[in-house]
Amino acid sequence: MKGILLVNLGSPDSPTPKDVKKYLGEFLMDERVIDIPLIARTALVKGIILKTRPKQSAAAYKKIWWKEGSPLIVISERLQKKIQKQTTMPVALAMRYGSLTIKKGLQELVDKGVTEVLLFPLYPQFAMATTETITVLAEELRQQYFPQISIESVPAFYNKPDYIEVLSNSIKNHLKGIDYEHLLFSYHGVPERHIRKSDITNSHCKIDKSCCVTPSKAHEFCYRHQCLEVTRLVAEKLQLKENSYSTSFQSRLGFDPWLLPYTDRTIERLGKKGIKNMAIVTPAFVSDCLETLEEIAMEGQEIFHEMGGENFTTIPCLNDDQEFVDLLSGWINAWADKKLETV
Numbered sequence: 001m002k003g004i005l006l007v008n009l010g011s012p013d014s015p016t017p018k019d020v021k022k023y024l025g026e027f028l029m030d031e032r033v034i035d036i037p038l039i040a041r042t043a044l045v046k047g048i049i050l051k052t053r054p055k056q057s058a059a060a061y062k063k064i065w066w067k068e069g070s071p072l073i074v075i076s077e078r079l080q081k082k083i084q085k086q087t088t089m090p091v092a093l094a095m096r097y098g099s100l101t102i103k104k105g106l107q108e109l110v111d112k113g114v115t116e117v118l119l120f121p122l123y124p125q126f127a128m129a130t131t132e133t134i135t136v137l138a139e140e141l142r143q144q145y146f147p148q149i150s151i152e153s154v155p156a157f158y159n160k161p162d163y164i165e166v167l168s169n170s171i172k173n174h175l176k177g178i179d180y181e182h183l184l185f186s187y188h189g190v191p192e193r194h195i196r197k198s199d200i201t202n203s204h205c206k207i208d209k210s211c212c213v214t215p216s217k218a219h220e221f222c223y224r225h226q227c228l229e230v231t232r233l234v235a236e237k238l239q240l241k242e243n244s245y246s247t248s249f250q251s252r253l254g255f256d257p258w259l260l261p262y263t264d265r266t267i268e269r270l271g272k273k274g275i276k277n278m279a280i281v282t283p284a285f286v287s288d289c290l291e292t293l294e295e296i297a298m299e300g301q302e303i304f305h306e307m308g309g310e311n312f313t314t315i316p317c318l319n320d321d322q323e324f325v326d327l328l329s330g331w332i333n334a335w336a337d338k339k340l341e342t343v
């Protein structure tokens, strides 16, 4: 029997420093997130980051926490329930970090008699810190605990025309009647080093003006290319005017160079330039979370207002919107008919 495992990032169990510390410890000790040798990673994460960050992050989580729990988890559960209504195959949900583990998700499916799993990382763009860490862990778990099952994965879907259509429709609907001068596409950042590591040609990704627009095999695993493509394809679909939109990268951590330009500095620049009305969309996240609800909708808005901006419109993630549910259910059902490209 076939079954589906949707996988998102995860959240702490509660917005307390203790639970946030536990969650961040697991997250940041992942060698595909902080990709430095184990001794250096342990010193950095346990010796420095976990000494101060949990308190700071817990305060941020408290501002966005819902009575049902973490927005990212609650929204992912709603999505799973809606998809379950649109397919006869069992659909389970897991998180890469935290209590809703991938092991539990696989076990849930196996207990229902599933032998062929479609692993669905809920990320439109490929990144070593997201898609890759999920597929690698799922395969390790399969080998160790579930050797009787097979796993196929859904690759990054950033350039699928039906995804671009759903995202564009969502942006259009949320901006109906809103007079904005600039639309910012803000993606989660990654250290530049991650882009170079994922370059399967070992030489294409220069992280300059041209590499991401010059055709290359490297783009299958280039997060930067995939983000720039989402912006380009949506802009084309919505016929956005040149200079009325741009791309930036948010949520950097530490002192290494991360992808540029940074979202906070871009918002600052737009405000200083005299832009009064801006809108912002966050297509690296399918579910609203700390990074969209706090960093963008609260901090980003504050920066814009401080710089003289007036109206700051945040476009929600696709969350459990019916068009998005239909899109994912359609792909899942196509997989059962062997009509979905997987890896």
Ligand SMILES: C=CC1=C(C)c2cc3[nH]c(cc4nc(cc5[nH]c(cc1n2)c(C)c5CCC(=O)O)C(CCC(=O)O)=C4C)c(C)c3C=C
Residues within 6 Å of the ligand: 009, 010, 011, 012, 024, 033, 034, 053, 057, 070, 072, 123, 127, 129, 130, 188, 189, 190, 191, 223, 251, 253, 284, 285, 288, 289, 290, 291
């Ligand atoms: C080296 C650090 C990090 C990398 C690389 C990274 C990549 C990455 N993350 C997401 C999606 C999310 N990240 C979220 C929170 C978050 N991310 C980092 C660090 C890295 N992320 C931290 C330390 C945190 C925790 C919060 C904080 O202390 O600031 C979230 C939100 C989770 C939630 O509970 O709401 C998401 C989602 C992507 C897509 C990505 C690479 C492309």
Ligand SMILES: [Fe+2]
Residues within 6 Å of the ligand: 188, 251
């Ligand atoms: Fe992150």
Ligand SMILES: [Fe+2]
Residues within 6 Å of the ligand: 204, 205, 206, 207, 208, 210, 211, 212, 213, 222, 224, 225
């Ligand atoms: Fe590139």
